[in-house]
Amino acid sequence: MRxxxxxxxxxxxxxxxxxxxxxxxxxxxxxxxxxxxxxxxxSGVTLYEPGALTLVAQAGTPVAxxxxxxEGEGQRLAFEPMDHRAxxxxxxxxxxxxxxxxxxxxxxxxxVGAARDFALGVRYVDGTxxxxxxxxxxxxxxxxxxxxxxxxxxxxxxxxxxxVSLKVxxxxxxEATLTLSVASPETAVAxxxxxxxxxxxxxxxxxxxxxxxIRLEGFAPSLAYRAERLTQALATxxxxxxxxxxxSAARWAEIRDVEAxxxxxxxxxxxxxxPSDGPAVIAAAGQGTAMLDWGGGLVWLCLPEGTDLRxxxxxxxxxxxLVRGRGFPRFQPEPPEVxxxxxxLRAKFDPRxxxxxxxxx
Numbered sequence: 001m002r003x004x005x006x007x008x009x010x011x012x013x014x015x016x017x018x019x020x021x022x023x024x025x026x027x028x029x030x031x032x033x034x035x036x037x038x039x040x041x042x043s044g045v046t047l048y049e050p051g052a053l054t055l056v057a058q059a060g061t062p063v064a065x066x067x068x069x070x071e072g073e074g075q076r077l078a079f080e081p082m083d084h085r086a087x088x089x090x091x092x093x094x095x096x097x098x099x100x101x102x103x104x105x106x107x108x109x110x111x112v113g114a115a116r117d118f119a120l121g122v123r124y125v126d127g128t129x130x131x132x133x134x135x136x137x138x139x140x141x142x143x144x145x146x147x148x149x150x151x152x153x154x155x156x157x158x159x160x161x162x163x164v165s166l167k168v169x170x171x172x173x174x175e176a177t178l179t180l181s182v183a184s185p186e187t188a189v190a191x192x193x194x195x196x197x198x199x200x201x202x203x204x205x206x207x208x209x210x211x212x213x214i215r216l217e218g219f220a221p222s223l224a225y226r227a228e229r230l231t232q233a234l235a236t237x238x239x240x241x242x243x244x245x246x247x248s249a250a251r252w253a254e255i256r257d258v259e260a261x262x263x264x265x266x267x268x269x270x271x272x273x274x275p276s277d278g279p280a281v282i283a284a285a286g287q288g289t290a291m292l293d294w295g296g297g298l299v300w301l302c303l304p305e306g307t308d309l310r311x312x313x314x315x316x317x318x319x320x321x322l323v324r325g326r327g328f329p330r331f332q333p334e335p336p337e338v339x340x341x342x343x344x345l346r347a348k349f350d351p352r353x354x355x356x357x358x359x360x361x
Contacts, residue, residue, distance in 0.1 A: 004041040006162040014129025022156040024095030029088040059097025059161040078169040080106035086262040097161040103153030106256040107204040110294045116152030118167045124159035127350025156356040158349040172217040177248040180238040185279040189296035191237040200226040207292040261302045267325030271299040273318035
């Protein structure tokens with residue numbers, strides 16, 4: 001089923017007699033039971049006000065289309081959503097509805113916030129077929145209960161997005177990345193923490209394939225000054241190389257999309273912890289290949305198939321998501337109190353339990 005309008009989407013959901021497997025571009029690797037319901041037919045930018053830094057698009061609009069529209073005005077989606085296709089071997093086009101539904105956020109999240117922080121408003125259809133609007137189309141009109149953030153990251157289990165309103169930001173004049181060879185994750189986290197603790201406005205810090213990458217963005221004179229001072233501040237961690245402009249952007253696209261794991265065999269896990277616990281997660285895994293993003297707070301692991309990572313991480317507070325692989329729930333099981341709240345919310349939004357049932361399990 002591929003409705004071409006919001007009213008048609010509502011009719012499909014209202015008439016559904018069983019589970020619906022909802023997807024946008026089908027690039028996030030979620031396989032669910034139920035009748036396939038695609039939002040790809042709800043496509044197009046319906047409002048763009050560059051001066052107000054706001055854009056409204058139907059949920060099935062490809063992210064690439066939105067990026068082209070924004071590029072024409074020197075603006076961007078500052079939370080730089082990950083493209084999962086290389087990592088998961090999927091095809092299709094990532095959609096903005098899928099980005100918000102999964103709260104897909106990239107390396108710049110530590111500086112500007114997550115995808116949900118840029119969602120000003122949504123229109124969605126709940127499990128009864130009712131169309132609901134929440135939030136606003138521009139920043140000054142965002143009022144009411146913040147269902148926007150509740151829908152963000154719900155993976156279609158509370159409602160099917162039909163339209164999203166977003167805050168966008170200007171593209172900086174230029175960027176540069178400081179890189180240094182660091183063998184251990186402990187030293188890498190120390191270097192990244194020093195960078196984030198500096199006054200030089202770091203917009204990304206990651207460790208992959210034995211190298212720390214630290215990103216700076218802004219006007220060229222300011223960036224040159226900050227890069228020089230930060231190089232001096234981090235000199236004790238090793239020799240620093242500078243990647244500029246396009247080379248810097250290419251490095252962060254690789255980090256964002258976890259391209260290093262794309263051709264590796266094994267399960268891929270995404271673990272969110274406090275940055276100081278990043279090395280402990282790697283040590284507890286005990287095998288495989290690791291990457292760190294968000295200054296150490298996001299750990300990517302490629303492990304042998306069937307590895308029970310969550311059991312190995314007992315005692316480390318955080319959230320382990322199975323991004324690629326089988327045999328375990330996709331998301332970290334919730335404590336009983338939280339699970340009860342989640343169940344009650346889903347019962348209100350989707351009384352029949354037909355919207356992506358089991359996606360959060």
